[in-house]
Amino acid sequence: MMAEALQAFLEFYGALPRPVQILGQIVLLVAPLMVCVAYLTYAERKVISYMQVRIGPNRVGPRGWLQPIADALKLMFKEIIIPSGANKFLFIISPVISIGTALAAWAVIPFADGVVISDLNAGLLYVLAVTSLGVYGVIIAGWSSNSKYALLGAMRSAAQIVAYEIAMGFALVGVLMAAGSLNLGEIVRAQAGEWGPVNWFALPLLPLFLIYFISGVAETNRAPFDVAEGESEIVAGFHVEYSGMAFAVFFLAEYANMILISALATIMFLGGWLSPLHGWAPAGWFEVPVLGLLLDDGIHWFLAKTAFFLFCYLWFRATFPRYRYDQIMRLGWKVFIPITIVWLLVVGGFILGGLPPWWAPAG
Amino acid sequence: MTAEQFFFYAFAAMTVASAAMVITVRNPVYAVLSLVLTFVASAGLWLLLEAEFLAIALVLVYVGAVMVLFLFVVMMLDINLARLKEGFIRYLPLGVAVAVAMALMMALVVGPEHFGLERVPAPERHGPEYSNTEALGRVLYTVYVYPFEIASVILTVAIVAAIALTLRRRPHTKYQNPDEQIAVRREDRVRLVSMKPERRE
Numbered sequence: 001m002m003a004e005a006l007q008a009f010l011e012f013y014g015a016l017p018r019p020v021q022i023l024g025q026i027v028l029l030v031a032p033l034m035v036c037v038a039y040l041t042y043a044e045r046k047v048i049s050y051m052q053v054r055i056g057p058n059r060v061g062p063r064g065w066l067q068p069i070a071d072a073l074k075l076m077f078k079e080i081i082i083p084s085g086a087n088k089f090l091f092i093i094s095p096v097i098s099i100g101t102a103l104a105a106w107a108v109i110p111f112a113d114g115v116v117i118s119d120l121n122a123g124l125l126y127v128l129a130v131t132s133l134g135v136y137g138v139i140i141a142g143w144s145s146n147s148k149y150a151l152l153g154a155m156r157s158a159a160q161i162v163a164y165e166i167a168m169g170f171a172l173v174g175v176l177m178a179a180g181s182l183n184l185g186e187i188v189r190a191q192a193g194e195w196g197p198v199n200w201f202a203l204p205l206l207p208l209f210l211i212y213f214i215s216g217v218a219e220t221n222r223a224p225f226d227v228a229e230g231e232s233e234i235v236a237g238f239h240v241e242y243s244g245m246a247f248a249v250f251f252l253a254e255y256a257n258m259i260l261i262s263a264l265a266t267i268m269f270l271g272g273w274l275s276p277l278h279g280w281a282p283a284g285w286f287e288v289p290v291l292g293l294l295l296d297d298g299i300h301w302f303l304a305k306t307a308f309f310l311f312c313y314l315w316f317r318a319t320f321p322r323y324r325y326d327q328i329m330r331l332g333w334k335v336f337i338p339i340t341i342v343w344l345l346v347v348g349g350f351i352l353g354g355l356p357p358w359w360a361p362a363g
Numbered sequence: 364m365t366a367e368q369f370f371f372y373a374f375a376a377m378t379v380a381s382a383a384m385v386i387t388v389r390n391p392v393y394a395v396l397s398l399v400l401t402f403v404a405s406a407g408l409w410l411l412l413e414a415e416f417l418a419i420a421l422v423l424v425y426v427g428a429v430m431v432l433f434l435f436v437v438m439m440l441d442i443n444l445a446r447l448k449e450g451f452i453r454y455l456p457l458g459v460a461v462a463v464a465m466a467l468m469m470a471l472v473v474g475p476e477h478f479g480l481e482r483v484p485a486p487e488r489h490g491p492e493y494s495n496t497e498a499l500g501r502v503l504y505t506v507y508v509y510p511f512e513i514a515s516v517i518l519t520v521a522i523v524a525a526i527a528l529t530l531r532r533r534p535h536t537k538y539q540n541p542d543e544q545i546a547v548r549r550e551d552r553v554r555l556v557s558m559k560p561e562r563r564e
Contacts, residue, residue: 132423132427139435154438162428162431
């Protein structure tokens with residue numbers, strides 16, 4: 001009965017025109033993503049409150065599970081106030097730019113082998129280009145609000161994002177060299193091997209891995225690099241004048257970007273959907289009927305690794321005090337960029353020398 | 364009309380319209396944003412030419428970095444529109460002359476007699492296996508390796524020169540040295556003194 005229904009559905013899906021199919025895939029991606037964003041805010045509040053020895057949200061629904069839904073409803077029914085003197089068109093379009101770029105990058109993310117909306121050859125470049133557009137949402141929001149705090153936040157954010165994008169780009173060049181491809185699926189497949197987790201790029205590219213993730217935290221304006229929002233200095237930075245749904249859209253974009261950075265770190269350094277059990281677990285483990293499927297490669301490993309990075313985001317926020325602005329700039333320009341350039345040369349040496357187990361010896 | 368033609372005309376119209384906006388809109392921030400749109404639309408045109416690497420690099424470098432800095436500067440300016448328009452009539456003849464000269468030059472170099480299918484054959488379509496990045500890399504690092512390396516050296520020199528020109532030490536400004544700040548240990552700043560408790564009389 002189930003198999004028949006599935007068969008019928010697949011036939012129906014195959015008969016649809018291509019744009020409709022893609023639209024279906026997009027809905028299938030964005031809807032769970034939005035749920036993830038909602039529950040990431042819940043997780044953030046819970047994780048931080050446990051780290052600070054409090055309970056956190058616990059009133060709405062059992063253990064506060066309905067808190068994000070209540071927050072979303074509240075924001076939806078609030079009035080959107082457009083400040084007098086604000087540039088109305090740009091004021092309204094900037095949250096749209098933010099969320100648009102945050103979601104567009106997801107088109108090339110492979111969730112499992114072949115499970116991707118667009119299997120782009122230049123996927124890595126595409127992600128870098130699209131995420132670099134996100135800064136426009138922040139800058140335009142800051143300028144069009146016609147508010148000092150918002151403009152200050154936008155300026156800080158622009159300088160910070162431009163600085164860390166370079167370090168991030170260099171880290172990605174290292175991944176490109178190691179994998180020999182810009183296609184995100186190919187990058188994951190290049191990390192498969194008989195050594196399992198050792199084959200992942202996290203070890204040979206360790207400095208680039210750390211720099212990528214730290215730059216990612218800076219790019220998304222999260223603590224300890226959240227000077228763009230800096231609630232204790234400039235109220236809320238670039239989105240101080242936004243209310244209701246317009247504010248919520250900025251929030252959604254920020255969290256979607258956090259998940260995106262985590263997913264990319266997973267794909268490029270921790271082997272994406274590859275199972276960490278390969279290489280050392282006995283082969284018989286993967287033969288067990290249901291459990292074997294769970295232990296083998298699959299989307300669940302991808303999600304678990306991404307969740308780990310998301311936890312790190314929350315962990316950082318609860319642990320570190322905010323960076324001073326000049327130290328952020330120093331870290332980006334004078335520490336990260338030189339390290340990445342040096343490590344690119346080292347990786348080039350590894351590849352030429354054919355360092356096992358990551359690269360086969362030449363010839 | 365095929366989908367490709369439709370997208371070509373859509374992107375071409377967007378490019379021309381936004382490029383015209385760059386010089387016609389009053390608000391300089393709108394002008395910069397129109398330029399951004401022009402770049403994005405031309406990236407779309409390059410995508411149609413199967414030059415996906417160049418298209419993405421255009422968005423990444425010009426839209427993602429250069430124009431952000433432009434916007435950064437333009438937003439800081441307090442522009443007085445009335446003063447900007449003051450010399451309009453006075454400079455009009457010169458401006459028109461320059462514009463006409465440039466238009467003539469462009470017509471001579473890339474005029475209609477250089478185009479058409481009989482002069483330039485239609486580019487053949489590559490299969491899905493074709494990678495523009497790889498093709499470009501092969502050409503850049505084999506045939507054109509010397510021009511490419513020389514260009515990169517010149518750019519590096521330009522960067523160094525630009526920084527050297529703007530970097531001047533003023534004698535009375537105070538600087539922080541972050542290295543020293545980070546290297547500070549508790550022992551340098553705090554001294555624990557053991558004191559005997561005093562009894563209040």
